[in-house]
Amino acid sequence: MPDLTTQLIHHPYQPPADFAAPQPGVFKASTVIFPSVAAMRERDWKDKSAFTYGLHGTPTTYQLEERLCSLEGGTYCVLVPSGLTAIANVALALLKTGDSMLVPDNVYGPNKSFADGQLARWGISTQVYDAMDPADLAAKITDTTRLVWVEAAGSVTLEFPDLPALVRICHDRGVVCALDNTWGAGLAFNPFDLLPGTSPALGVDISAHALTKYPSGGGDVLMGSVITRDPALHRKIQRTHMHLGLAVGANDAELVLRSLSSMALRYHAHDAATRTLARWCTQQPAFAQVLHPALPDSPGHAHWLTLCRTDAAAGLFSVVLDAQYTVAQVDAFCDALQLFKIGYSWGGPMSLVVPYELASMRKKWPTGIAQGTLVRFAVGLESVTDLQADLAQALQHMVASC
Template sequence: MTQRGIATDLIHHPFRAPEGWDAVPVPVMKASTVLFSSTAELHAPRPRDGISYRYGLPGTPTTYTLAARIATLEHAEHCVLTPSGVSAVTLTSMALLQPGDEVLLPDNVYGQNRYVTTGLLSRLGITHRFYDPLDATAFAALLGERTRLVWLEAAGSITLEFPDLVGLLRACRARGVLTAIDDTWGGGIAFNPFEVAPALAPGLGADIAMHALTKFPSGGADLLMGAVCTRDAALNRRLVEMHEFLGYGLGQNDVEMVLRGLPSISLRYRAQDAATRVLARWMADRPEVARVLHPALADSPGHAYWRQVSPDAAGCLFSVVFKPAYDQRRVDAFVDALRCFGIGYSWAGPMSLVVPYDLSRSRSLGLPWTPEEGGSLVRFAIGLEEVEDLRADIEQALGALAG
């Protein structure tokens, strides 16, 4: 045999890991080109809704391993992975809607979902309306002949109203309207999106669960990824087809990071949940505060609906509405004075985060408080620091409100 060059020998090296080798970590398999064993395999029909090793874009064994585990986390049968939470939103709406259709969104919907809907979807001839997630009766009256999709969000990511999921889902099911729930806050831990209240309404759930894996599944604040899950094979085929049209691909090192974060998701969720409740209850008694928005607090909007669906889990977010006497300048000074909280978006990473919000231009149906009741809002995302250190930091920063 003619001696080959070193580059050729390295690329076509004969060594393969022996069969039966296994380990705790999932092997990271990277590829753009995927090799076929023969032209017959190359020309064979490819599956449109399952594993397809034909090119790196749909996925490698590493990708499909993560998809299977996310499907398990979400109590689903199928899962399609995307490069971010926003891309998961876009994939869902693009797969299920066409020109002339209407989509309904809760007024407290994730800002990027609102932006995709009012921007991209509107350009494509898809109309939209916003609804009050706490009023299922008024919502049912909005469902029209052209309504094809309803987005649900539990809880709202800034003002944290918990929707009447049972009432909303019942109305959609009665009209045969598809539902997609943003389950990022719940993390796959708080409740089953495909059967939201089994004791109250057995079998009632969403058709699709969207999840920003950037948050709890990752846990490291170091990557972007999303997922769209379903139990319906026909819906999954539509999602896979749109996924191919959009050309969504994932970096396998990011896939590896989520696979590494998943085993600790329940521990992290419970720890952050417990710390968040401590701080939310403490802040509710502060004289500077008009109200605290957190589903586990009895006076928070949608508390009764939260108890129906998720009484043992409440996430890592709470928002504080300061009394009207404290203007935005003072509230910003409070945020700047915090030392254990990073100023930044997202949540569920190791570091606690804080963001002041102006919601005046991102709501169509008003806010859950009046200007006389409260003013500026600040959202806290609680990380993994010691809760007493976080409380001491907030207390010292509250001094800036009087400055």
């Protein structure tokens, strides 16, 4: 009989396999045990047909990857520790010294920072284009362009581009097109089939998604995904993913799997509350402009109306406070909010607010955006009546301080 300490590690009992429950099991592993040397040599994790090492996947992460593919209409998926890691994984997989990349001027800020702070050091250049002008994108694609990022809606200012037109330009020029699909989340539109009924399907080549937002829904998980339908692109992304040693924790994967079942309900609840608040804000004299794709006066509204389900516009809106209000007064407005907490990110149960210095974020002031100080709201799951009252009291506080 082995020693007790050995028995605790090599116990012969195995639970029966026929166990099913609403939530998938959580498998934690670095080491994966093989029944034989031959089995170890034969197994290949790359097509999800086997397990070789925890870094390359477990039953828990494989299930999450497959469900995310169903959500976004893709075929292949890798999981990474954050949305920014998803962006970096794409760039590092596809770009080399001498290549160039194009990003819209309203792209997610850390994407620009990664390009300027890291890619430039490796001899990879980045240019910005006007997302609302497809001709500008077409004019800036060169023989060295290997990757174009698109975003719908645009970060912070929420302009909605003519996404099919941008994608078609990339396809016609033979350039890989990647979408940051965090706003759409797989629910507003299918990134791989932007014009249903066309053959072949018109869609992006790659969808990057910050699962931190709506798929998680709790404001407590950092994770990202990279999804594609193209096996050759997937192999490049997967190879870089492996070389960088990227992985996600089993408990984090469990939390996202648990939240996916309520994601559509939460997304539409965020959306409905956001539209109510955005419409109310259009009636407030202090706001020079309210930015939300479903509002007729918001830049790109017609493109949103054409591409998206009319009940899918996420939980973000921005306001531009009239230029008469100083930055200090706008900050005081944000500080006076009680339910909207000051903090980055979105998609969780708590409403958030962040003021932005738009001029420092863009090459030039965006066309169609009023002059003033921009504040972005991420609407949570609180009572919309309470949120509206919170906005009203903060506005009153700001106006009284003038």
